[in-house]
Every structure is written in C-alpha cells, then in structure tokens.
Amino acid sequence: xxxxxxxxxxxxxxxxxxxxxxxxxxxxxxxxxxxxxxxxxxxxxxxxxxxxxxxxxxxxxxxxxxxxxxxxxxxxxxxxxxxxxxxxxxxxxxxxxxxxxxxxxxxxxxxxxxxxxxxxxxxxxxxxxxxxxxxxxxxxxxxxxxxxxxxxxxxxxxxxxxxxxxxxxxxxxxxxxxxxxxxxxxxxxxxxxxxxxxxxxxxxxxxxxxxxxxxxxxxxxxxxxxxxxxxxxxxxxxxxxxxxxxxxxxxxxxxxxxxxxxxxxxxxxxxxxxxxx
Numbered sequence: 001x002x003x004x005x006x007x008x009x010x011x012x013x014x015x016x017x018x019x020x021x022x023x024x025x026x027x028x029x030x031x032x033x034x035x036x037x038x039x040x041x042x043x044x045x046x047x048x049x050x051x052x053x054x055x056x057x058x059x060x061x062x063x064x065x066x067x068x069x070x071x072x073x074x075x076x077x078x079x080x081x082x083x084x085x086x087x088x089x090x091x092x093x094x095x096x097x098x099x100x101x102x103x104x105x106x107x108x109x110x111x112x113x114x115x116x117x118x119x120x121x122x123x124x125x126x127x128x129x130x131x132x133x134x135x136x137x138x139x140x141x142x143x144x145x146x147x148x149x150x151x152x153x154x155x156x157x158x159x160x161x162x163x164x165x166x167x168x169x170x171x172x173x174x175x176x177x178x179x180x181x182x183x184x185x186x187x188x189x190x191x192x193x194x195x196x197x198x199x200x201x202x203x204x205x206x207x208x209x210x211x212x213x214x215x216x217x218x219x220x221x222x223x224x225x226x227x228x229x230x231x232x233x234x235x236x237x238x239x240x241x242x243x244x245x246x247x248x249x250x251x252x253x254x255x256x257x258x259x260x261x262x263x264x265x266x267x268x269x270x271x272x273x274x275x276x277x
Contacts, residue, residue, distance in 0.1 A: 003231050006051045009239055012110055012178040016170050016235045017228075019045035020052070023060070031067055036081035039068050040104035047111050058115060065112045068105060069124060079127030081105055089276045090155035090213055099140040099150040100164035102128045103171020110178035122179050129175050132168060133183040147194030148187060160212040162202050163225060165195065166232045173239070192236075196244055202229070203248070207255050207264050217271045223261050226252065 001021070006014020022045040027034060031042055043064035050057035073080045081101045084094045106128035113121035131138045132150055142149040142158040150172075152164020169192055176185035202209045208229045210221040221229060230252045237245035 001228065001231070003235050004048060006048055007235070010177070012114060012174050014048050014051050015044040015107060016239075017041075017044075017167075017231070018048060020048050021045070023049060023057075031064055035083060035085075035101075036068070036071065037098065037101040037104050039064060039071070040101065040108045043068060043108045044104065044111075047108075062112065062116075065108060065121070068108060072105070072124075074127070077127060078130045079105070079124050080131065081128075087153055087155075089219075090153045090159045090211075091276075092153050092155050096154060097131070097140060098152050098154075098164065099132055099168040100152040100161075102131060102140065103150070103168040106171040107174045110174045114178055125175055125179060126181060126184075129172060129181070129184050129187075132172065133187040144194065144198075146197040147190045149194060149198075150191055155213065157214060158212075159219075160198075161210060162208070162221075163210075163228050163232060165191075166236065169195070169236075192240065196242060199233075199244055199248055203251070206260050208252055215271065215276060216274050217267065220264050220267050220271070222268060223256075223264060226256060226264070230256070 001017045001019060004014045004016050004018045007016050019041045022028060022042045027038065028042055031039060034042060043061050046057050046061035046064060050061060071081060073082055080097050082095045082097060086093050106125045109121045109125035109128065113125060131140045134141070137143045137148065139154045140151050142151055142160065149158065149160050150165045150168030151158060152161040153159050169188060172184045172188035172191070175181050176188055201212055204218055204220070208221045208226050209218055210225055211219045213219055230249050233245045234249040236242070237249060
C-alpha cells in the first residue's frame with residue numbers, strides 16, 4: 001500500500017497509508033466478516049475517498065465505523081478488538097489483541113469524531129489507545145531499555161513487528177492531535193524515540209526484518225512488507241523530520257532489486273521449513 005495522498009504534518013486529515021483500494025476489493029462487499037484491522041482499514045479507505053471528493057464515501061465510512069464499534073469489547077474504560085485466531089509463527093493463541101488494530105481503530109474514530117463532532121467517537125478513540133499508553137505497560141506494549149514498543153502480536157518473547165509498531169505510532173499521533181490527549185502524546189514521543197534507537201536492528205544489510213522475534217533464522221520481510229517498511233519510514237520522516245527515517249528509506253529502497261527479492265523469497269522458504277523454530 002503506498003503512502004496516503006492527503007495526510008498532513010500538523011492536523012488529522014488523510015490517513016498515512018492509502019487504503020482506498022480496500023474499498024473496491026471483494027472483501028468490501030461483506031465488511032461484517034472482516035477482522036478488526038481490516039475493517040478499520042476499509043473505513044480509512046472510504047475516508048480518503050471522501051477527501052478525494054467521491055460522492056457517498058463519507059456515508060460508507062460512517063457505516064463501517066458502526067460495524068467496527070459493534071465488534072469491540074469494553075473493559076472498564078478500554079475498547080478492545082479481539083482476534084480469535086492462532087499465530088504459530090510467534091506462538092500466540094486466541095483470544096489475542098493487537099496494537100495495530102487498536103491504533104487503526106483509534107485513527108478511524110478520531111476521524112469520525114472530527115466529521116460528526118459526536119463526543120462518543122472521541123471516547124471510543126481514547127478507549128482504543130488506553131492499552132497502549134499505560135506507564136506500567138500492558139500486553140500490547142513491551143517496555144525496553146530504549147522505551148516502549150507497540151506490539152502487533154503480544155508474544156513472549158516479544159516480536160517487535162515493525163509495520164505494526166509504526167501503525168501503532170500513527171494511532172497515537174492521531175489521538176494526540178485530533179483529541180488533544182496528553183497520554184497519547186507522551187507515549188507517541190517515547191515510542192518514536194525508541195524506534196529511532198532500534199531502527200537499525202531491522203536492517204540486515206541487504207533487506208529488512210519483518211520482526212525481531214528470536215527465530216533460528218531472521219524473520220525477513222516479504223517483498224510486500226519490505227516496500228511497506230520503505231513507505232512507512234518515509235512517512236515518518238515527512239511527519240517528524242528525523243534524518244534516520246529518510247536515510248533508512250533511501251537505503252532500504254536501494255535493496256529492493258531483483259537479486260535481493262529472489263534471495264529474500266528463498267530465505268523465507270527456508271524460514272518456513274524450520275516451522276518457525
């Protein structure tokens with residue numbers, strides 16, 4: 001998915017990844033069957049279509065928001081979106097929750113709040129990030145020496161999945177800017193600085209790692225995710241101005257050639273053959 005066309009540095013507007021293609025996928029015909037993050041991405045795709053001037057897109061966005069709200073669990077003041085799936089790669093069993101899904105739900109409901117001024121949507125967005133902003137950490141946050149890591153898969157040991165971490169940061173960014181939440185702002189800055197310190201760990205010198213989970217072989221990114229990493233760190237540079245993100249984007253883009261793609265695919269085949277040991 002390419003970077004979004006409508007996001008801005010100092011305001012909540014378009015989303016950071018262009019999910020408009022989700023709105024014309026076969027899955028969009030039955031949105032109630034989608035997993036939480038996919039449902040949020042569909043909503044964000046409709047949101048960006050609305051910004052592009054597509055008639056009826058904002059109404060579709062609001063409809064998907066309703067579906068996303070209905071599939072949430074409410075625990076005290078937290079809104080959580082469960083996954084009833086097993087993830088053998090990281091030895092995670094259901095039910096599980098994901099910082100990626102929480103953050104993309106938050107990004108969705110911040111935009112619903114901005115378009116409707118309905119404070120209920122603001123509360124849902126705040127509830128979505130509460131598991132991510134606890135100072136003592138949670139199942140969705142790993143506290144490291146460098147700072148908090150937002151976990152797409154709450155595994156033990158932690159997996160530190162790169163794309164999910166960055167999506168998590170964007171959810172905090174949206175809540176901090178769109179609602180003015182100080183806890184989201186603090187955690188965003190702490191986790192962003194942690195990522196700046198850890199970013200080189202995702203670089204194997206010719207490709208990127210999908211995660212830092214201690215498998216027998218490095219958990220390399222598939223070509224799709226390698227390109228997503230490039231786009232994500234480029235967006236982070238445009239949002240923050242931190243040079244390490246621009247440098248990583250340039251370096252990782254240089255890795256994306258035919259020889260290294262074939263090598264990455266071959267390594268992934270060996271990786272799967274180990275049964276994720």
